[in-house]
Amino acid sequence: MLSFLAGLVVRLLVRFRAYGRDRVPRRGGVLLVANRIGPLDRLLLRAACPRSVRILPDRGYDVAEVAAALDGGGCVLMFPEGAVSGSGHLRAFGGELDAVLAATTKSVDVVPACLGGLWGGRWSQSPGQHTDAAGVMFGEPLPKATPAADLRLAVEVLRADLALKLSDFTPLVHQGFVRTMVSFRGLFRPAVIDYAAGEKTLTGGKLFVGAICVTSYLRGRVGDAPNVGVWLPTSLGGALANLAIAFLGRASVNLNYTAGAGAVASAARQAGLKVVVTSKRFLMRFPLELPDDIQRIYLEDVLAAVTKGQQTRTFLMALLLPAWVIERFVLGLHRHKTDDVLTIVFSSGSTGEPKGVVLTHRNIASNVDAAVRTIRIEPTDTLMGVLPFFHSFGYTVCLWAPLVAGAAVVYSPDPRAAKDVGAIVKKHAVSILLSTATFLRLYLRRCEPDDFRSIRLLICGAEKLPVKLQDEFHARLGVLPMEGYGCTELSPVVSTNLPAVTVGGETQECNTRGTVGRPVVGVAVRAFTQEEREPLPPGTEGVLCAKGPNVMAGYLHQPEKTKEAVRDGWYNTGDVGLVRADGFIQITGRVSRFAKIGGEMVPLERLEDELHDLYGGTDRVLTVTAVPDEKRGERLVVLVVPEAAGGIGALLGQLRARGLPNLWVPDARDCYTVEALPTLGSGKLDLKRVGELARELAKV
Missing domain, CATH: 3.40.50 (Rossmann fold)
Structure with missing residues (x-):
């Protein structure tokens, strides 16, 4: 009973x-x-x-x-x-x-x-x-x-x-956008503040009108191709293009404008692109080198075609009709299924040719939902969107999450413009900033403490966040960065540290430095053996795998690689680490970042950490890689920037004093000075270019 x-x-x-x-x-x-x-x-x-x-x-x-x-x-x-x-x-x-x-x-x-x-x-x-x-x-x-x-x-x-x-x-993200913006509160509140070309603020109602008008323009022009390319920065234009493509039931392919022409051409070829949405203004800064048979649609032409009458009718529709009527009878979103493809995100190609990661509505909607619930993105928040949409973190958390949650989002196309980012954060009282360790170093040098006073949550992903950098950032700018973790194949948010919370008078710690936090709602992480993929108990080091509705549909046109990466619903991240008894995830290295010297495995990332710790400071000044060697299989090579090159010999000597095996210590003759370490648009090391550069310098 x-x-x-x-x-x-x-x-x-x-x-x-x-x-x-x-x-x-x-x-x-x-x-x-x-x-x-x-x-x-x-x-x-x-x-x-x-x-x-x-x-x-x-x-x-x-x-x-x-x-x-x-x-x-x-x-x-x-x-x-x-x-x-x-x-x-x-x-x-x-x-x-x-x-x-x-x-x-x-x-x-x-x-x-x-x-x-x-x-x-x-x-x-x-x-x-x-x-x-x-x-x-x-x-x-x-x-x-x-x-x-x-x-x-x-x-x-x-x-x-x-x-x-x-x-x-779970409502699909474009459905969530309609429901949020068409609500009476959403129609008149600021939704997007864009700094791509000056400063422009749109309320939810104006953003909705813009998205519908762009959708109407594209409907008869994108042809029958299932995938539509986007060549635009982090901006209002980029957001409108992605919204319209989603409304049309097509998959967006945000092309990486910081990658080389070869990587962009490969992505376009693999995705079968016939149309790319871009702008004439943006092409002046980042030319797009693709075959002439791929049609360009310019945002300038789209905006010129929109009439005042169209804008007025669309706004009245949003004001007078309930969201479910617009979803079903105007946009036909009920025909879109959870397992339809929403976007294809091409990997950075940091270790090879870019792979197309196919992400469905289920993947993105569940990950947006988990991010909003775990990070607690609320309508009262203002989120700083500086990460590019071709980056999965930018696409999911900077594009869709604030639009679904009803928070305002500020778009600035260049995360490296540190002074501009600081001024924008201060002016609009930004409360959530998503960044990377590389960009934090820039903000640390060029921003003022008052710039970040409004931030309640600063989460960094894409690369390791050193504890020293956290401490220095907190001491100078008054905000403690939290480390999170994600993978493109996981839509991408997996875990994050968070500030402590108090429940019933008890303080619950949610941040353990040196870890990447606990998994977000609905995601599980555990360590497995590398070869047999057998589960390991908590606290045991192995290759980290993740499970949940955020696991990708697969790699584009590569079923064998998909089967290799995803087994029984678990995606192999390629990262080595352990899950502690309290659920915090500790990453200790990467499977691909090992050198095999004389039959022994040498962890390259561990070596980098040791050398940076000896050097001091928070800047990344060197990287360690391996090149082929006839006698021992591979040998270690260090690439170092000029300001640290003079002391590299002393650092190598101190490695031995720390008790590291002689096999792990690079030879001083294999240390090469480079003007700058190769990086990707997200700030991560470009491991592919690092390897190429090392082989060029070592002449192997």
């Missing part, structure tokens, strides 16, 4: 689904362990569980009494985190779990369970997005000897499986 009443109440409050109920043993002692989100947790789990269940409080229960209930064949639900999560992250499981299981004398099944869809809604600690669907999933029973850290990981994996189920009900 209690389960029936709980189910009735829950269904009145949320759209609720239960999965895996048959995995709960119908007889014998069963301990359910679940994550803790908010006030509906107990109701949902009681309604979903096929057995009568005793639910423990977060804390303060009698361990011996609970153990006796389990020995008597009862079903008990425990929340091992000990308190409601204040960040949406799955926290460490407390010692009470081990104590209860140790006190039992009979065989007990431990069943992981998880709740999903609640975080970020009205029934959690976050005031973010409205919950469209909620669910409970039960996992396979585990033996009672399973360590608490393994049980925590089992719940996290289960949460990713549940997120994949619930992603069927």
Whole structure:
């Protein structure tokens, strides 16, 4: 009766689904362990569980009494985190779990369970997005000897499986855009502030009108090709082009204007592009070298074709019609499916020819939803969009996330223009800045403390964020950068550190420096063996793999590479690291960044870290790579910028003093001075060019 009443109440409050109920043993002692989100947790789990269940409080229960209930064949639900999560992250499981299981004398099944869809809604600690669907999933029973850290990981994996189920009900991002902008509040609030050509501010209503007008212009001009190219900077024009392409049911291909002509031509060829949306103004700065049979559509022509009457009619439509009518009968978005391709993001080609990463509506919508819920992007926020849309982080978090969340976004096309970025952040009281370590170094030198006073959250990805750089940035500019982690193939957000939160008078730490944080809502990460891809327990180093609805559909026209990268839903990131017992992810290297010398593996990234630590400061002044060697297979090469070249010999000598094996220490004759280290548009090292340059200088 209690389960029936709980189910009735829950269904009145949320759209609720239960999965895996048959995995709960119908007889014998069963301990359910679940994550803790908010006030509906107990109701949902009681309604979903096929057995009568005793639910423990977060804390303060009698361990011996609970153990006796389990020995008597009862079903008990425990929340091992000990308190409601204040960040949406799955926290460490407390010692009470081990104590209860140790006190039992009979065989007990431990069943992981998880709740999903609640975080970020009205029934959690976050005031973010409205919950469209909620669910409970039960996992396979585990033996009672399973360590608490393994049980925590089992719940996290289960949460990713549940997120994949619930992603069927997540609104697609262009639907979310319409619903946000067409709301009465959204129509008249600033949505985009653009600095691509001067300063221009558009309200949600004007942005919606612009997107619809661009869609109308493109509808009869993009032809029948499923993919449409975009050659535009981080700007209002780039946002409108991507919105219109999504409305038309096509996949956008944002071409990398910082890459070489060969990489751009390869991307266009692989994607079968017949049309590219660009602007005459932008082409003057970044010429586009593609075959003449690829049509160019210029934004200047689009804007010239839009009449005042068209703008007025479109705005009145937004003002008078509900969003669902516009979605269904004007734009026909109901015909777009969750597994339709939304974008193809070409990898940087840092280690070879660019690969096309195919990302669907499910991938982007679920990752935007996870980012908005975990980072807590709210309508009151102003987000600084400096990362390019050809970068998956820029596409997902700088383009779609603020437009769906209803936050204002400021677009500035050049993240390297440090003084301009600082002035813009100060003028518009930006609260969220997404960046990279490379760009932080520029801001550190050229911005003033007052510029960043309004920022409440600064997250860096794409490359390692040194702790020294965090400290120096915090000391000078007053903001502590948080390190996050992502991969293009994962849409891209995987994990992030966050500021501490306080729940019920208790402070929950969500930032552990030297790690890339805990996984965002609906994503699981664990370490596997490299060859056999066997799962490893928490705290054990291996190759990191991720699971969730954000895992790509595959590599464009490369099914074999897709099968190699994704197995049983787990994507192999190629990064080496471990998942700690508390869920924080620590990356220790990259599979591809090892040299094999005399049969032994030498970690190049570790060597770089050691040399930078000895050099001091926060700037990246050198990189280590390997070139072929007839005697030992490979040998180490160091590329160093001029200001650090004079002391490189002394640094190498100090490596031995630190106890590193002689095999790991490069020869001073293999150190070469270069004017600058090769980098990509995102600021990451261009590993492909680093290798080419090293081979040129070493003459191999």
